[in-house]
Amino acid sequence: MLNEKPFPFTGDHPHFGVHGWRELLGKSENIPAVDMARHFLITGETGSGKSVSAVIPLLRAALRYPERAAYKAYRLRAGDAAEGQERLRPAVLVVDPKQELHEVVNREAGKRKVTTLCYGTPGKVLYFFEGKDVTKMSAIEAVDSILAQSDFYTRDLATTREPCWNIQAANLIKDFVAVDMYLAKQGMDKLHALWQKVREELGKFEEYAPICPMLQYNKLNYFKPIGVLVAYSTSTEASYPLGVYLEACNAMKVPGELTARLVTVMSLAHVTRSSVVWMANGILGDIASDEFAACVSLNPIEAPEDSFSVREMLDKGDVLVYIPTVSPSAIADTVGRCIKAKFMEFVFTRTNKVRPFGYIVDEAHRFITAGESDGEQSLLDRCRAYRTFVVLSTQSIASLMVRLEGNAILGTSALQVMLNNCGNALYFRSSDIATQQNVQARIPECPVLGRPHVVKVRPLTSLGTGSCYAMRANGTWGLFHVHVSS
Amino acid sequence: MPVCYALIDEMKLLHDYYQFRTIELQIDSPGGSAEALHHIVLSTREWSKGNGRVLRTVALNQACSAAAILLSFGTVGHRQAMSSSRLLYHAIRTVFTQNTVQTVAQLRMMSRNLEEWDGKFLDLLSEHVCTSEKDRASYRRMLKRLFQKERFIDAEEAKTFGLIDKVV
Numbered sequence: 001m002l003n004e005k006p007f008p009f010t011g012d013h014p015h016f017g018v019h020g021w022r023e024l025l026g027k028s029e030n031i032p033a034v035d036m037a038r039h040f041l042i043t044g045e046t047g048s049g050k051s052v053s054a055v056i057p058l059l060r061a062a063l064r065y066p067e068r069a070a071y072k073a074y075r076l077r078a079g080d081a082a083e084g085q086e087r088l089r090p091a092v093l094v095v096d097p098k099q100e101l102h103e104v105v106n107r108e109a110g111k112r113k114v115t116t117l118c119y120g121t122p123g124k125v126l127y128f129f130e131g132k133d134v135t136k137m138s139a140i141e142a143v144d145s146i147l148a149q150s151d152f153y154t155r156d157l158a159t160t161r162e163p164c165w166n167i168q169a170a171n172l173i174k175d176f177v178a179v180d181m182y183l184a185k186q187g188m189d190k191l192h193a194l195w196q197k198v199r200e201e202l203g204k205f206e207e208y209a210p211i212c213p214m215l216q217y218n219k220l221n222y223f224k225p226i227g228v229l230v231a232y233s234t235s236t237e238a239s240y241p242l243g244v245y246l247e248a249c250n251a252m253k254v255p256g257e258l259t260a261r262l263v264t265v266m267s268l269a270h271v272t273r274s275s276v277v278w279m280a281n282g283i284l285g286d287i288a289s290d291e292f293a294a295c296v297s298l299n300p301i302e303a304p305e306d307s308f309s310v311r312e313m314l315d316k317g318d319v320l321v322y323i324p325t326v327s328p329s330a331i332a333d334t335v336g337r338c339i340k341a342k343f344m345e346f347v348f349t350r351t352n353k354v355r356p357f358g359y360i361v362d363e364a365h366r367f368i369t370a371g372e373s374d375g376e377q378s379l380l381d382r383c384r385a386y387r388t389f390v391v392l393s394t395q396s397i398a399s400l401m402v403r404l405e406g407n408a409i410l411g412t413s414a415l416q417v418m419l420n421n422c423g424n425a426l427y428f429r430s431s432d433i434a435t436q437q438n439v440q441a442r443i444p445e446c447p448v449l450g451r452p453h454v455v456k457v458r459p460l461t462s463l464g465t466g467s468c469y470a471m472r473a474n475g476t477w478g479l480f481h482v483h484v485s486s
Numbered sequence: 487m488p489v490c491y492a493l494i495d496e497m498k499l500l501h502d503y504y505q506f507r508t509i510e511l512q513i514d515s516p517g518g519s520a521e522a523l524h525h526i527v528l529s530t531r532e533w534s535k536g537n538g539r540v541l542r543t544v545a546l547n548q549a550c551s552a553a554a555i556l557l558s559f560g561t562v563g564h565r566q567a568m569s570s571s572r573l574l575y576h577a578i579r580t581v582f583t584q585n586t587v588q589t590v591a592q593l594r595m596m597s598r599n600l601e602e603w604d605g606k607f608l609d610l611l612s613e614h615v616c617t618s619e620k621d622r623a624s625y626r627r628m629l630k631r632l633f634q635k636e637r638f639i640d641a642e643e644a645k646t647f648g649l650i651d652k653v654v
Binding site for chain 1: 499503504505506
């Protein structure tokens with residue numbers, strides 16, 4: 001799927017001006033575009049000044065790029081080959097859990113369109129299957145790509161001793177989607193009729209009466225009826241809801257191969273079936289919730305009307321701000337990862353190859369992934385060639401480990417790859433041992449034999465607010481005080 | 487001289503590798519050679535000028551002759567002495583070994599040399615302490631008088647001369 005040829009920054013490109021980093025960058029206060037594309041890792045505990053003195057200046061630099069003076073100098077250097085100033089303005093994706101960055105974005109964005117996606121608030125949604133041909137997509141492909149973002153599924157699959165339940169649960173969901181997609185291809189009225197039939201049949205039983213209104217095709221929250229149906233499929237006497245659904249499928253002439261597995265689940269012993277259904281419940285709890293549907297549309301059958309186009313954003317240089325909940329929430333984090341995955345998918349295949357893309361994320365440990373295609377460890381390396389710069393701000397390396405160790409296969413090594421790919425790193429005050437070891441490994445030994453390493457003499461715990469160990473992509477390192485703006 | 491090289495190397499290491507911006511130099515010394523002092527003063531100018539760095543000098547028990555002058559070459563505002571410490575400032579002097587035979591010409595040459603060295607330090611010190619050209623000349627004259635008397639002074643008195651900034 002990759003484009004045939006990368007289009008990296010060259011040494012000629014105008015530099016990023018980061019104001020307030022005089023001590024770190026010298027008098028000119030700028031970072032060459034090539035170095036900026038080597039990404040930033042910013043760690044530090046709460047109150048160490050990492051947001052105010054590092055993330056916000058970098059965000060401001062990304063939004064102001066290219067500045068007038070720098071661009072003029074670039075025009076002189078490049079001559080006729082120079083790229084247009086407006087075309088060089090980066091598209092920016094900002095993840096802002098602490099709600100500190102969106103004000104800066106609104107102030108600095110200028111003419112560009114700013115879309116704010118606020119968790120749990122209805123508004124424009126992200127269409128998860130944008131750019132894919134829905135008619136040609138298979139149910140397995142669709143559900144797999146959805147489940148790859150689900151924290152509940154991926155982490156549990158990696159850590160559990162009996163992954164068969166998770167796989168069974170995923171298959172269960174795949175079958176429901178496959179049936180719906182089959183019927184949708186025959187005509188949407190057939191799909192509506194299926195759910196109508198299920199609703200009518202279940203309406204006859206008093207215990208299912210309250211859930212009946214929810215059992216209908218829902219364009220905005222596609223997985224909701226499936227979630228409701230699955231939740232009621234554990235009853236002892238007979239699995240009525242599932243049975244009714246299968247009968248309805250038969251009546252709609254759905255091919256048997258699509259429903260075969262559902263029949264198998266029904267024939268399982270009660271205890272076994274409970275395990276599968278409870279696992280599916282967990283997965284659907286994430287993706288079928290209303291909060292999730294308010295931000296991301298997972299409908300594999302038709303696109304929502306009120307969605308924003310990620311591809312267009314990347315082409316026009318717009319800004320997207322995602323504001324999750326202040327307190328960590330699994331669903332909010334899943335939404336964040338969905339947005340990231342979508343952007344990263346289009347970054348490599350976009351048509352506008354001049355425009356850079358910036359991904360600035362605060363509290364990165366909540367949104368980081370180690371997947372094979374969209375995990376940070378593979379992205380950070382690849383994106384350098386595609387004019388993409390990433391700013392990861394996190395509490396400590398231990399908190400990144402917590403997020404990634406669930407993925408037992410890639411976990412720790414993925415983290416190492418990520419750290420190695422962040423050519424620029426700022427370490428603020430932290431009492432985390434993993435961070436300390438990382439700094440010690442990256443800063444060279446003392447030039448005098450037998451003298452202790454600088455990190456032993458001046459540990460990260462001894463740094464004041466705004467002071468940090470900084471390592472730059474050009475090989476310089478040092479202990480700096482970066483400006484804390486009021 | 488080896489000691490002065492070690493001192494300069496240490497200060498370089500502390501700044502360049504360990505990235506300390508403030509270094510405290512504790513002085514308790516009966517004195518030393520003028521050449522070594524001159525070398526230290528010239529190589530630590532970055533420190534004594536105080537652009538981003540601070541060299542804090544503290545006299546503990548005694549700081550005499552070369553050590554006293556080194557004390558005064560700390561960053562202005564950060565030169566300290568203990569209240570009990572004894573400081574001795576004097577003009578430059580030389581030791582004759584016994585049974586040396588010198589001609590008048592040789593002695594004249596030697597006195598010229600000594601005066602030159604003396605002038606060097608007075609210039610450097612007055613330049614270091616006084617910001618304006620105007621003060622410099624009068625301060626230099628005052629220092630010259632003090633140096634010629636060659637007597638021990640205490641921290642308080644040194645503070646009135648502007649040779650240290652703080653008594654601790």
